[in-house]
Amino acid sequence: AQSVTQLDSQVPVFEEAPVELRCNYSSSVSVYLFWYVQYPNQGLQLLxxxxxxxxxxxxxxxxxxxxxxxxxxxxxxxxxxxISDTAEYFCAVTPSEFGNEKLTFGTGTRLTIIP
Amino acid sequence: EPEVTQTPSHQVTQMGQEVILRCVPISNHLYFYWYRQILGQKVEFLVSFYNNEISEKSEIFDDQFSVERPDGSNFTLKIRSTKLEDSAMYFCASSGGGGATDTQYFGPGTRLTVL
Structure with a gap:
């Protein structure tokens, strides 16, 4: 089984500043890794x-x-x-073996950009 | 750009009632998924569907849940007798091919509220 940890539930950042959103995972097999973003009132989009x-x-x-x-x-x-980067960011993993395409997500990090 | 659509955006129902959540995947995609996110928790895999049958399901996906592709365009999730704990955001996703390397495209979600 896999698990994903996103330690920061919320990250406020000033506009034009750098940002790092952290993701750690646990798995007994090789995995593929993904970041998805969700803008307000939209679906998850692959980053x-x-x-x-x-x-x-x-x-x-x-x-x-x-x-x-x-x-x-x-x-x-x-x-x-x-400012347009304000969104929820999700880290996800899936085992790299063929035929197992289930994504395991973290709890998400809400990125807020401060003008 | 093609996108996954979901209806309704918000569904309110009484406990014990049946609900059907609808999804229109991207038209040439063959693999379909349902995920859900209970408020404040992780996005969780529910079920994957290919060639008119379930290919994988999680332990959450019990006998109260069913999926169907009633025609060439829709993909539905039915909850037979809703419980309070079914309140969540439900996301539909589709991909062109199976396997972990194929990107899953997500819809905007349906927020289900069970009273």
Whole structure:
């Protein structure tokens, strides 16, 4: 079984400041890792995913995440945030074996951008 | 851009009543999912569906729940006799192919309130 921990339920950040949203996971098998974003009144949208290869993954809207296998982490970062980044961010994992596509999510981090 | 749609956006029902939550997946997608999020908790997998049958379900998905693809476009989740603890946001998702590498596209959710 897999589990995902997002320690920060809320993160307030000033506009144009950098941000890091933390995600740690636990799994006895290899996993793929995802970050989803949910803007107000919208569905979950994929920001980026790590499947294999380079541990630094770039996604949409200037976000990137780094997979650290030894620390079982997949933290999300952005060097300069905008008001439009205000949203809920979810980290998720799924086992990398074929046919098992169930996503296991963390509890989410609400990012609030302060003008 | 194609998107997953869900209706209604908010459903209020009395305990013991049946509810049907509706989803229209992206048109050429073959794999369908339901997740739910109880307020303040994690997004949890409920069920996956492919080729007109359930491919995987969680322990939450008991006999009170059922899924159906009644026609070529809709995907429904039925809760036969709702309980207070069924109050949650229900998300539908679809993907073009099975397997962990295929991105799941989520709808905006239906908020179910059981009184």
């Amino acid at each position: 980026l995913k790590y499947l294999s290869g380079s541990t630094l993954v770039k996604g949409i809207n200037g976000f990137e995440a780094e997979f650290n296998k030894s620390q079982t982490s997949f933290h999300l970062r952005k060097p300069s945030v905008h």
